[in-house]
Amino acid sequence: MALDEALMDSTDSTIILRIYGWNPSCVSIGYFQSINDINLKKCQQERVDVVRRMTGGGAVFHESELTYSIITKKYSQNILESYKLICNVITSALKKLGIDGQFIPLNDIVVNGKKVCGNAQTRKKNTLLQQGTILLKVNAEKMFSLLNVPQEKIADKEISDVKERVMGINRKFDEVADSLKQSACEIFNSGLYDSQLTKEEMELSEKLSLEKYSSEKWNFRR
Amino acid sequence: MRNSSSVYKSKKLVQISLSYDEENHEIHSIKITGDFFLYPEDRLELLETNLIGVKVDRNILRKKIEESLIDSQTFGFDSKSLTEAIMQCI
Numbered sequence: 001m002a003l004d005e006a007l008m009d010s011t012d013s014t015i016i017l018r019i020y021g022w023n024p025s026c027v028s029i030g031y032f033q034s035i036n037d038i039n040l041k042k043c044q045q046e047r048v049d050v051v052r053r054m055t056g057g058g059a060v061f062h063e064s065e066l067t068y069s070i071i072t073k074k075y076s077q078n079i080l081e082s083y084k085l086i087c088n089v090i091t092s093a094l095k096k097l098g099i100d101g102q103f104i105p106l107n108d109i110v111v112n113g114k115k116v117c118g119n120a121q122t123r124k125k126n127t128l129l130q131q132g133t134i135l136l137k138v139n140a141e142k143m144f145s146l147l148n149v150p151q152e153k154i155a156d157k158e159i160s161d162v163k164e165r166v167m168g169i170n171r172k173f174d175e176v177a178d179s180l181k182q183s184a185c186e187i188f189n190s191g192l193y194d195s196q197l198t199k200e201e202m203e204l205s206e207k208l209s210l211e212k213y214s215s216e217k218w219n220f221r222r
Numbered sequence: 223m224r225n226s227s228s229v230y231k232s233k234k235l236v237q238i239s240l241s242y243d244e245e246n247h248e249i250h251s252i253k254i255t256g257d258f259f260l261y262p263e264d265r266l267e268l269l270e271t272n273l274i275g276v277k278v279d280r281n282i283l284r285k286k287i288e289e290s291l292i293d294s295q296t297f298g299f300d301s302k303s304l305t306e307a308i309m310q311c312i
Contacts, residue, residue, distance in 0.1 A: 031263055032259075032266060034239075034253075034255040037255075056258060056259040056263065057259065106298070107259070120259070122263065123261060150229045152229050152235060222253065222255050
């Protein structure tokens with residue numbers, strides 16, 4: 001979270017694609033969510049970290065998944081259009097893996113009606129950040145033991161249990177990452193090069209990590 | 223003073239924690255949470271502040287919400303559904 005914010009602060013005209021995983025596992029909560037949407041006691045028991053995102057949307061359990069961030073100064077002011085463009089990178093990457101993913105506005109990608117990928121955006125200082133996660137495998141029992149999801153969440157869906165709402169794509173992290181990189185190059189019509197973090201980015205990231213994303217003031221703000 | 227809460231399903235979930243004056247029918251404090259999206263994000267704090275002291279009345283609430291969210295974009299709820307979420311607390 002801290003690194004995403006630091007990169008938002010430092011990026012120039014380059015589009016950044018950051019691909020990462022989590023160790024230890026973590027539950028990230030949306031900017032507008034109540035901390036009570038997470039079962040904090042269970043997270044503590046399972047040694048699962050908790051952090052609030054700077055993006056909206058719902059709580060996500062980060063384990064057995066690939067997380068990505070796309071940071072760019074070139075984006076449509078139309079929010080739906082900007083989600084559509086970036087989610088197109090994901091559906092294209094899934095297609096390369098033989099998976100037919102469908103973008104469901106505003107922020108989901110589903111396969112056979114089940115969510116495999118969620119996305120959330122923020123825009124600050126003329127920079128867009130879209131964070132997203134592709135589920136590789138799902139331990140639904142564990143996931144939903146860590147999240148307090150009201151039954152109202154699925155009131156309009158043809159399922160009786162939130163656990164039926166999600167699925168993993170059952171692919172390896174590296175093959176999904178490669179596919180994502182290829183698709184990003186194609187959709188953004190751009191080359192790709194690996195980049196090291198600058199000293200300033202690392203320092204800002206560490207500062208944000210300590211002072212913001214580890215703080216109760218931030219994580220328990222709602 | 224009475225405290226109340228509601229969970230309202232619009233396109234996204236909207237949860238309201240409300241404290242209101244039963245005699246004057248005015249909002250004393252309100253917290254709006256959920257998995258929705260709002261751009262710019264800090265508009266939610268402004269909305270919560272603007273709702274303090276507002277009469278718990280559908281028309282008045284909706285007008286105040288619309289005024290507070292002008293020039294912002296919401297996804298997952300709108301002024302009508304947010305009004306209903308608040309009214310559910312009463």
